[in-house]
Ligand SMILES: Nc1ncnc2c1ncn2[C@@H]1O[C@H](COP(=O)(O)OP(=O)(O)OP(=O)(O)O)[C@@H](O)[C@H]1O
């Protein structure tokens with residue numbers, strides 16, 4: 173794929189603090205990139221530099237053509253308008269017709285389970301609902317580049333699922349995606365490549381997701397609970413919590429494969445297995 | 449083009465909902481009331497004083513508009529358009545709308561005098577004079593809002609300093625022709641919108657001079673455009 177965004181020896185300093193240091197990197201059209209890393213390592217700053225919101229202290233950012241960016245910011249601002257009024261304005265700026273926009277907007281709001289809040293003033297919305305407005309305004313049309321700065325913070329599980337579907341749909345249609353994010357599952361679900369920022373340097377990083385399962389187990393014989401816990405601890409390690417008549421324990425995929433067979437053979441019974 | 453107009457509409461909506469216009473409007477109405485109580489005998493006098501008051505009110509308006517801007521909201525708008533000039537022109541179009549609205553509101557005073565006729569005036573008022581009144585008011589309003597929004601948070605982070613400077617510049621603009629005599633002040637006055645020229649031209653004229661009015665309007669518009677351009681160039685250099 174052809175590269176659309178080029179960073180040439182980009183550095184960014186805030187006062188004396190060096191946030192990004194000498195980054196040279198090109199990003200191809202249609203790629204889906206995640207930036208992960210500790211709080212304050214410069215993920216949001218990099219997104220802003222990439223989109224031209226922040227001018228680098230040194231170096232250049234070049235685009236192959238004029239790009240339309242849609243941006244889901246870390247903290248979405250509440251205006252004096254209602255969510256519907258705000259989204260209508262944004263859609264009109266994007267060049268949608270009023271009829272089409274109204275339809276699209278209500279559809280998205282339904283999907284994100286916030287249609288009943290559309291007519292409320294944005295300043296009265298809950299944090300998660302406001303963040304949903306932030307997501308919807310970015311999905312009204314298909315921009316060239318989608319910037320997601322911790323897009324799912326505070327959102328409910330259903331909304332997260334809808335979001336992942338939507339974004340993957342856009343990816344299928346060739347959007348370029350950059351996301352700053354802390355959840356490995358989300359990184360795995362919508363991006364193909366991850367970088368981390370360490371001391372201002374952009375480093376490729378592995379995003380092998382360790383999917384975790386909540387496993388519910390119980391013993392056939394009720395007598396020796398104490399002993400059962402000790403036994404389980406010895407076999408699988410980790411923290412074992414009582415759950416109803418039995419126990420719950422968190423295991424990764426690999427640990428499930430390794431231990432479950434043995435546990436069942438030794439008289440433990442599986443009562444539930446949930447992806448978390 | 450569509451985005452520019454839509455962006456201005458969005459800003460107008462936020463401006464309306466934020467009730468930013470209320471206090472300036474009250475100030476304008478108070479001045480209007482004051483004007484009537486002293487019964488200006490001439491339309492010219494009434495319009496010239498109104499120009500200065502409107503200029504100051506619009507400096508205040510512009511300063512409030514710039515101060516209320518939310519950084520993230522601005523970022524979202526800036527990124528939405530492929531051509532960044534759309535963002536800046538949209539912003540200016542909004543300021544243009546606000547200044548025209550206020551200039552039109554300020555016309556209430558001259559219009560009232562026009563309707564009430566010779567009861568209050570030494571001479572009757574013509575439509576041509578009304579048009580000239582509007583041009584002068586519009587020019588003053590435009591220069592005011594441009595000056596007021598010059599030191600936006602993007603241009604000057606320190607809000608206290610920007611407020612002090614804005615007040616200083618506004619006062620110097622109004623006193624301009626008086627201060628021009630002093631060497632140092634003379635230079636500053638040249639950099640500021642020629643609002644004091646309105647008073648100077650019409651100070652000892654009791655009737656409108658169309659040529660002078662057009663020139664004053666043109667000059668005021670020129671300064672407004674220059675101020676907006678300076679602000680946008682600095683903002684674009686700095687970004688967010
Ligand atoms: N406008 C600013 N002025 C001064 N310093 C800033 C500014 N923006 C960011 N910084 C600093 O730059 C560093 C990187 O910030 P950034 O917001 O990019 O981190 P982040 O990786 O997005 O963190 P988080 O995971 O908490 O969102 C931080 O130390 C922050 O204090």
Ligand SMILES: [Mg+2]
Nearest residue numbers: 215216246352
């Ligand atoms: Mg961040």
